[in-house]
Amino acid sequence: EPEVTQTPSHQVTQMGQEVILRCVPISNHLYFYWYRQILGQKVEFLVSFYNNEISEKSEIFDDQFSVERPDGSNFTLKIRSTKLEDSAMYFCASSERETPGYEQYFGPGTRLTVT
Amino acid sequence: DAKTTQPPSMDCAEGRAANLPCNHSTISGNEYVYWYRQIHSQGPQYIIHGLKNNETNEMASLIITEDRKSSTLILPHATLRDTAVYYCIVRVALGGGGNKLTFGTGTQLKVEL
Secondary structure, eight states: OOOOEEEOSEEEEOTTOOEEEEEEOOTTOOEEEEEEEOTTSOEEEEEEEETTEEEEEOTTOOTTEEEEOOSSSOEEEEESSOOGGGOEEEEEEEESOSSTTSOOEEOOOEEEEEO | OOOOBOOSEEEEETTSOEEEEEEOTTOOTTEEEEEEEEOTTSOOEEEEEESSSOEEOSSOEEEEOTTSSEEEEEETTOOGGGOEEEEEEEEEOOOSSOOOOOOOOOEEEEEEO
16 A cells, blocks of 8 residues: 655754755655644644645744655655754655545654754 | 544443544534544544545444534444544645644543453
8 A cells, every 4th residue: 555655764953953854745646744743742734735836834834944846756844943842743644636535644754853 | 624622532442342522513514524543653544534424434434413513433343453542623625735634632542451
């Protein structure tokens, strides 16, 4: 069964450094998402991406964040200058379409630790 | 999107049916009810969704009340591997490029021997 993959599984970085989290969505999917989950808290929506542009973003997704689909398979989340509060699990998701019946499939997540 | 209310935790004996309730009293006519689950910090996993009719798939059944103000997810024969946080999410199927999921705190289901 096709699945969303994410690399790395765990990333440790120092405050102020840039990080890039990588995702390979399911191949025929057209809609891509990033969510995050701070330890012990809810899963929070960050951004959705379709047709090579952001379709929606949350208040969390400020100028420090960016997303890109650099080629036909990868979908990346960049945090320009990490803060301690960026420490979280980051989940990538994808869906074939946005309508019911075409659900979002989530990857296993990248645990980001900012020290 | 409509707000949902779920009990914070439930226990279930292995092999028995697990019935997880969800209240969504402010749901509007074009909003669907979705259920996802998250097993121990893994990525959320889609289970089932419905609009107004009851639905069943290989994982679960979804019972939606006639007034659509509440629903119940049923795992017919719960196993230890069903121990997870279960999220009831109400959302509109919009057009225009994507459809975010808004997660609440969910119900922690613990399946025990």
